Structures are given as structure tokens and as C-alpha cells.
Amino acid sequence: MIKILVQRDNFDIGVETTEIAKLGGGALASFIGQVRADNGLHTLELEHYPAMTEKSLHAIAEHAKAHWNLHAITIIHRVGPLPVGDNIVLVITGSDHRQAAIDACSYAMDQLKTVAPFWKKEQFDNGRSEWVQERQSDLQAAKNWDD
Amino acid sequence: MIKILVQRDNFDIGVETTEIAKLGGGALASFIGQVRADNGLHTLELEHYPAMTEKSLHAIAEHAKAHWNLHAITIIHRVGPLPVGDNIVLVITGSDHRQAAIDACSYAMDQLKTVAPFWKKEQFDNGRSEWVQERQSDLQAAKNWDD
Amino acid sequence: MNRTITILYFAWVRERLGKDQEIVDLPDSAVTVADLIGCLIESSADHREVLKNLEKLRFALDQDFVSLDQAIGSAKELAIFPPVTGG
Amino acid sequence: MNRTITILYFAWVRERLGKDQEIVDLPDSAVTVADLIGCLIESSADHREVLKNLEKLRFALDQDFVSLDQAIGSAKELAIFPPVTGG
Numbered sequence: 245m246i247k248i249l250v251q252r253d254n255f256d257i258g259v260e261t262t263e264i265a266k267l268g269g270g271a272l273a274s275f276i277g278q279v280r281a282d283n284g285l286h287t288l289e290l291e292h293y294p295a296m297t298e299k300s301l302h303a304i305a306e307h308a309k310a311h312w313n314l315h316a317i318t319i320i321h322r323v324g325p326l327p328v329g330d331n332i333v334l335v336i337t338g339s340d341h342r343q344a345a346i347d348a349c350s351y352a353m354d355q356l357k358t359v360a361p362f363w364k365k366e367q368f369d370n371g372r373s374e375w376v377q378e379r380q381s382d383l384q385a386a387k388n389w390d391d
Numbered sequence: 392m393i394k395i396l397v398q399r400d401n402f403d404i405g406v407e408t409t410e411i412a413k414l415g416g417g418a419l420a421s422f423i424g425q426v427r428a429d430n431g432l433h434t435l436e437l438e439h440y441p442a443m444t445e446k447s448l449h450a451i452a453e454h455a456k457a458h459w460n461l462h463a464i465t466i467i468h469r470v471g472p473l474p475v476g477d478n479i480v481l482v483i484t485g486s487d488h489r490q491a492a493i494d495a496c497s498y499a500m501d502q503l504k505t506v507a508p509f510w511k512k513e514q515f516d517n518g519r520s521e522w523v524q525e526r527q528s529d530l531q532a533a534k535n536w537d538d
Numbered sequence: 539m540n541r542t543i544t545i546l547y548f549a550w551v552r553e554r555l556g557k558d559q560e561i562v563d564l565p566d567s568a569v570t571v572a573d574l575i576g577c578l579i580e581s582s583a584d585h586r587e588v589l590k591n592l593e594k595l596r597f598a599l600d601q602d603f604v605s606l607d608q609a610i611g612s613a614k615e616l617a618i619f620p621p622v623t624g625g
Numbered sequence: 626m627n628r629t630i631t632i633l634y635f636a637w638v639r640e641r642l643g644k645d646q647e648i649v650d651l652p653d654s655a656v657t658v659a660d661l662i663g664c665l666i667e668s669s670a671d672h673r674e675v676l677k678n679l680e681k682l683r684f685a686l687d688q689d690f691v692s693l694d695q696a697i698g699s700a701k702e703l704a705i706f707p708p709v710t711g712g
Contacts, residue, residue: 258405261423265476270427273420273496275489276408277625280417292624293548293617296601321624329412333625342422342712343532346497349420353489353625361598361617362624363549375550378621385490424712439711440635440704443688468711480712489625500712508685508704509711510636522637525708 245316246309248301250292252324255334260318264338267315273345274336275353281328284369290323290332293361297321304355312348314339319352321362351389358386392463393456395448397439399471402481407465411485414462420492421483422500428475431516437470437479440508444468451502459495461486466499468509498536505533543610545578548619551595554588564610571597572606574616589618596621630697632665635706638682641675651697658684659693661703676705683708 245267249255257274264272279288305317316338326332335352339345356362364376392414396402404421411419426435452464463485473479482499486492503509511523541564552558562581568574575592578585589595597604598617610616628651639645649668655661662679665672676682684691685704697703 256405257408257421258403261404265423265425268428268476270425272423272425274404274422275493276412276419276421277489278412278417278419280487281415290624291549293546293598293601293619295615296598296617299601329415340427342424342500343497346422346493346500350490350493353493357625358622359603360624361548361619361622363620364623365549375620376623378623382625437711438636440633440685440688440706442702443685443704446688504712505709506690507711508635508706508709510707511710512636522707523710525710529712 245318246302246305247316247318247320248298248305249318249320250294250297250301250323251320252322254322254331255320257334257336260320260334260336264316264318264336267338269315269338269340269345271339271342271345272336273339273342273349274334275349276331277333277353279326279328279330279332285328285366286369287328287367288326288330288332289365289367289373290321290326291363291365292321292323296361300360301356304352304360307355308337308348308352311351312337312339312344314344314348317348317352319356321356321360323362325367354382354385354389357382392465393449393452394463394465394467395445395452396465396467397441397444397448397470398467399469401469401478402467404481404483407467407481407483411463411465411483414485416462416485416487416492418486418489418492419483420486420489420496421481422496423478424480424500426473426475426477426479432475432513433516434475434514435473435477435479436512436514436520437468437473438510438512439468439470443508447507448503451499451507454502455484455495455499459484459486459491459498461491461495464495464499466503468503468507470509472514501529501532501536504529543574543613544615546615546617546619548617551588551619555584569609570606571599571604571608571610571616574610575606575618594620630661630700631702633702633704635704638675638706642671656696657693658686658691658695658697658703661697662693662705681707
């Protein structure tokens with residue numbers, strides 16, 4: 245099972261985990277990214293390129309599923325204005341083996357950060373706003389999966 | 392926050408995730424292990440050594456929290472008879488950084504498999520039962536964190 | 539037979555140009571993405587300003603990342619945006 | 626002044642011995658865990674049978690893993706069990 249959702253609404257890790265657990269396997273890894281209260285940050289505005297997002301998330305999920313022999317992978321990414329503490333992204337992987345589940349989840353997150361067409365704009369308490377810049381550490385993390 | 396529970400009851404990943412999310416950080420990694428339907432397996436019976444389990448899980452959690460600078464780590468391990476599909480173990484880590492959260496979660500699972508005093512007995516549909524044996528791959532996985 | 543292509547802009551590229559897309563004529567001389575960017579740069583001072591540092595931008599042709607020397611071929615859509623920052 | 630120590634058994638060790646714990650006298654000659662295991666082996670045919678392959682067993686003294694050459698010291702509790710299989 246591959247499940248990709250890009251939505252304004254929140255997600256529920258319990259519901260998504262139960263859905264993947266039904267497929268068996270016994271090993272479920274997940275990652276949630278949330279808006280962190282950094283330096284007076286108020287809201288993160290998430291913009292994306294819908295046609296390409298869909299394509300890009302499916303490609304990540306399909307590679308992860310095939311490479312780590314997953315039963316299932318769910319990727320949910322939110323868009324729109326997200327206040328501090330809100331969920332941004334959820335990845336869950338289901339496998340027969342814990343290391344495969346964890347590695348595939350980690351891989352999907354690294355790819356999400358570097359190839360999926362999302363852009364974050366930070367809006368601060370003082371009214372200032374700023375587009376988030378790419379991080380070299382994210383590029384390196386994604387690159388490390390190439391070998 | 393370090394939260395360690397060894398219990399017969401099930402756990403709820405949604406509830407546990409929400410608790411860790413309240414501490415901030417923005418990066419939450421989790422792993423769930425469940426009873427897998429292998430070769431006619433009916434029930435897994437989980438036995439443990441209560442005094443040592445507590446000590447051992449705390450040591451794992453404390454090392455993970457210090458080494459990866461976590462905000463929080465929750466480890467819940469079930470004991471007693473667990474039918475196929477049931478949850479066995481949950482680890483959730485909360486950090487400022489996704490790789491720290493994921494690595495700490497992976498580390499805790501590897502340690503759980505090799506130093507926490509739990510024993511699994513498999514009970515099969517045909518009435519046969521058998522104690523699970525240690526796996527070399529688990530020992531190797533735990534060892535890989537030593538360097 | 540005048541070919542056209544849709545140009546999409548995202549994030550600060552969209553904000554600075556004040557538009558999220560435009561449809562442009564594709565001259566026969568525009569073979570690669572770089573050629574097309576050259577035409578856009580000629581089209582206004584805003585374009586010239588926003589597109590001056592190409593190494594700060596990324597390009598997707600029909601929803602696939604491409605480099606500047608990629609041939610446009612029969613592509614319908616070129617997206618121009620800063621490096622992605624999702625996840 | 627007779628010292629005693631509680632021996633705990635788990636998993637198939639417990640099943641084969643038919644008990645989950647026993648309290649044993651600790652002779653002055655028993656300095657290390659190996660010495661104590663030696664005394665247990667002498668105590669019954671069941672013990673001898675179950676404890677014959679020590680490399681298949683693990684030992685915890687007052688809830689810490691120890692090797693056979695560990696000194697017992699003032700420990701109150703020795704646990705004997707197969708390799709753990711939790712998680």
C-alpha cells in the first residue's frame with residue numbers, strides 16, 4: 245500500500261498506524277515533523293506545486309517500498325498556514341524487519357526535504373516574515389542514500 | 392522526560408506522541424513492534440525479570456536521551472500473552488533534529504532486543520510451543536552502536 | 539504555428555514577480571531551458587532582477603527537475619522556484 | 626554466619642527446573658559466579674542437566690549482566706536465564 249496525502253487538515257498518527265498495521269509485518273516506523281517555536285516564530289506558511297508534489301511523493305514512496313520491501317508506506321504533508329506546535333509531515337513505514345522500516349522512513353524524510361516541491365515561509369511574532377533557505381545538512385543527508 | 396512502562400495493557404501511539412510533542416522540538420520518531428503471523432503462530436507469551444527490566448530500560452533511555460540530546464523518550468513494553476497482530480513494544484523519541492530522533496529510536500530498539508530481560512515464547516495453532524532464540528543479526532545491530 | 543509554454547513561479551520568485559504563472563511564446567531559437575530563461579530575462583526589468591542569480595533557482599520541466607541545458611522539446615510547463623524546503 | 630543468596634530462573638531455565646527461584650546457602654569457598662553455579666550443579670540432577678551448557682545461559686548479579694568470573698561480593702540475587710529476546 246502506498247498512501248500519499250497533501251492536505252490542509254491535520255492527521256492522526258493513531259489512525260494511520262492502525263491502517264498500516266492491518267497489513268501485517270510487525271515493524272512500524274514513523275516520523276512526525278512539527279512547527280518548532282524558534283526565535284519568535286508564529287506561523288509557518290507551506291506552499292507547494294501540486295502537480296509536481298504528487299509525482300514527487302509517489303516517486304519517493306515507490307522507491308522506498310521497493311528498495312526496503314515494505315508492506316506499506318504513508319506520507320502525509322500539510323500545506324497552508326501552520327501555527328507553532330502543529331504537525332507538518334508524517335511518514336509511516338510497515339515492514340517485516342525493524343531496520344528496513346526505520347531506514348525507509350529516514351530515507352523518505354531525507355528525500356522529502358530535498359526533492360519534494362514545498363516551500364516554507366516563516367512568519368514571526370513581530371510581523372517580519374522570511375522564506376526558509378535550504379540547508380546543506382539536508383542535501384548531504386539525502387545524498388548519503390545514493391551509494 | 393523519560394517514561395518507562397512495562398505493562399500487560401495495550402498502548403496508544405496517539406496519546407504517547409501527543410505527550411512528547413508538548414515538550415517541543417518538532418522531530419518525533421517512533422517504532423512499534425507487533426506480533427507477526429509467522430508459520431501458524433497463535434500467541435506470543437512475554438516473560439520478564441521485573442526488577443532488572445526497569446533498571447535496564449531506564450539505562451537505555453538515559454543513554455539515548457543524553458547521547459542524542461533528546462527532549463523526551465518513551466519506552467513501553469508489554470508482557471503476558473499477546474495474540475497475533477497485538478502491539479509488543481513502542482519507542483518514541485522527541486528531538487530538535489530528525490536524524491537524532493530517528494537514530495535514538497533505532498538505538499533504543501536495538502538495545503531492547505539484546506539487553507532488556509524479556510523472553511518470548513511462541514505458541515502455535517497446532518498446540519506446539521517454543522522459546523524464541525536470540526538472533527545474531529540483533530546482536531550485531533546492537534554492537535554497531537558501540538563505536 | 540506559434541508554440542507556447544506555461545511558466546510557473548513559486549515562493550519568493552512568485553512574490554517578487556507578482557504573479558504565479560504566465561503563458562509565453564516560445565521562439566524557434568529557444569531550444570534549451572537556458573534559452574527560454576534568456577527570453578524571460580528580456581521580457582521585463584522584474585524578470586531580469588529575479589532571474590539574475592540562476593544558481594539560486596531550480597527548474598522543473600513538466601514536473602521533473604531539470605538542469606539549464608535540458609532541451610525543452612514538447613514540454614508544456616516550466617516551473618521556476620527556489621530550492622525546496624519541505625518536510 | 627551463613628550467607629544466603631536468592632537464585633532466580635527465567636524462560637526455559639525456569640520451566641526445566643520447575644521453579645522460578647530458590648534461596649541457597651553460599652559456602653565461603655564460593656567467590657565467583659562460576660563457583661556458585663558449581664554448587665548449584667551439585668545440588669540435583671535437574672540442575673546439572675539445565676546448567677550443563679553455560680555458553681547458552683546469561684547471568685545477572687543484582688540485576689546487572691555479569692560474566693562467570695565476576696565476584697559475588699555482597700550480592701543478594703543471581704538470575705540465570707537464556708539470551709534475552711524482547712523488543
